[in-house]
Amino acid sequence: MRMVLHQLYYIVKAQKMQWKSPDDILSFQETNLKKILTHAYRTTPFYHRKFRERGVTPADFNNMDDIVKFPFITKQEARESYPLDIISTCYSPSEGIEGTTSGSTGQNLTVLYSPEAFQYYMAVTYRNFTVLGFKPWHKFAYTRYAPIKIGTPFYEKLGFARKKHISVFLPPEEQVALVRSFNPTAITGYPSMMIEWAKIMEETGDAVHPLFIRTEAEILTREAKEFMMNVFECNLYEEYGSAEFVHMAFECPEGGYHISSDAVLLEFLDGNEPVAPGEEGEIYITSLVNHAMPLIRYKINDRGIPLDDICSCGRGFPTMKLVVGRDDDFLTLPSGRRINPRVIIPIFELTSTIKEFRIIQKKRDYIEIDIIPGPAWSAHEKKRLRKTFLEICKEPVSIAFNLCDDIPRGRHNRPRPIRSLVT
Numbered sequence: 493m494r495m496v497l498h499q500l501y502y503i504v505k506a507q508k509m510q511w512k513s514p515d516d517i518l519s520f521q522e523t524n525l526k527k528i529l530t531h532a533y534r535t536t537p538f539y540h541r542k543f544r545e546r547g548v549t550p551a552d553f554n555n556m557d558d559i560v561k562f563p564f565i566t567k568q569e570a571r572e573s574y575p576l577d578i579i580s581t582c583y584s585p586s587e588g589i590e591g592t593t594s595g596s597t598g599q600n601l602t603v604l605y606s607p608e609a610f611q612y613y614m615a616v617t618y619r620n621f622t623v624l625g626f627k628p629w630h631k632f633a634y635t636r637y638a639p640i641k642i643g644t645p646f647y648e649k650l651g652f653a654r655k656k657h658i659s660v661f662l663p664p665e666e667q668v669a670l671v672r673s674f675n676p677t678a679i680t681g682y683p684s685m686m687i688e689w690a691k692i693m694e695e696t697g698d699a700v701h702p703l704f705i706r707t708e709a710e711i712l713t714r715e716a717k718e719f720m721m722n723v724f725e726c727n728l729y730e731e732y733g734s735a736e737f738v739h740m741a742f743e744c745p746e747g748g749y750h751i752s753s754d755a756v757l758l759e760f761l762d763g764n765e766p767v768a769p770g771e772e773g774e775i776y777i778t779s780l781v782n783h784a785m786p787l788i789r790y791k792i793n794d795r796g797i798p799l800d801d802i803c804s805c806g807r808g809f810p811t812m813k814l815v816v817g818r819d820d821d822f823l824t825l826p827s828g829r830r831i832n833p834r835v836i837i838p839i840f841e842l843t844s845t846i847k848e849f850r851i852i853q854k855k856r857d858y859i860e861i862d863i864i865p866g867p868a869w870s871a872h873e874k875k876r877l878r879k880t881f882l883e884i885c886k887e888p889v890s891i892a893f894n895l896c897d898d899i900p901r902g903r904h905n906r907p908r909p910i911r912s913l914v915t
């Protein structure tokens with residue numbers, strides 16, 4: 493019951509926060525930033541060491557301009573420090589909720605959210621839905637590797653915010669059948685998967701017509717958006733999220749791409765200098781709510797543009813533009829069947845025997861996989877990966893593994909996990 497009241501409290505709080513003035517939001521951020529800096533310095537060996545090396549303490553933070561004094565953190569550092577060095581001594585992993593990054597960087601990181609942070613992240617995600625017209629009695633379908641870890645909460649049992657997980661591992665036809673039978677008010681998930689659904693539904697002529705679609709994790713191209721708007725006869729909105737911070741920014745119906753500044757601080761930097769509004773910068777993120785595993789000035793490997801526009805919707809959250817997301821190709825097999833990259837990537841991304849990888853399809857029946865092996869790499873592991881890969885393909889495809897020391901990084905400083913040269 494306490495959990496329920498907490499969740500309701502956070503939902504109400506998150507709803508109110510969006511209407512605060514930009515000045516009030518800034519001062520809320522400064523207060524919470526000071527708290528998280530102090531907490532991280534006092535209760536994690538990792539930040540204590542990092543701050544000392546840099547010659548700063550939380551006392552050096554008095555207002556937002558001071559944030560540049562504090563060190564950055566990379567995903568690699570967070571991985572190497574997990575769990576003991578970076579988890580606050582106030583929490584044990586059994587108390588929190590674990591999440592794993594499954595983006596397209598070729599490396600995964602486990603993140604521990606405190607129960608309070610997880611509930612707040614859920615509240616801001618729910619807020620994003622309500623901004624687009626979602627009501628508590630509506631239902632939504634979502635695409636993901638694995639179901640959301642909240643199970644079936646009490647409100648869902650009462651018929652509120654009912655959800656349906658559409659697994660990336662199912663064939664597109666089965667996904668479409670599930671979506672059709674569930675008939676959701678809203679759909680959220682990977683645009684690459686929804687494009688497949690739209691193609692099938694266009695062909696069979698019985699598309700679903702949700703109130704809206706919210707896309708995440710991949711860039712939604714203009715062409716794809718137009719195509720899907722036509723088929724689904726609804727609007728599409730983008731969301732900027734990640735496993736590390738759950739939800740960072742959302743598009744409102746007036747076209748503003750608002751940062752959820754009550755949960756995260758986004759910095760857009762060129763080196764250590766903030767870029768001017770309208771200029772492109774590297775995005776660094778600080779969670780203002782997660783005290784279990786503080787992430788402060790975390791380099792997420794995305795690039796974006798901060799804007800100083802005031803959105804006509806009246807929300808006080810600042811706006812931005814996302815320059816890059818993750819553009820992964822589908823594989824096309826000899827039969828013409830296409831495989832979603834999100835089915836392939838986890839085979840390689842979620843194993844500790846591999847540091848980094850890159851898949852290049854050179855012909856319909858020939859795929860090369862570059863791998864930077866980890867210490868646990870073995871011939872047996874190679875055999876296992878080949879077997880898993882072929883089980884998904886279910887077609888005669890030859891796979892060549894190349895072990896290497898380095899994998900070239902793409903235009904945004906990340907190896908592109910899947911590239912298909914087959915058209």
Ligand SMILES: [Zn+2]
Nearest residue numbers: 744748803805
């Ligand atoms: Zn707006």
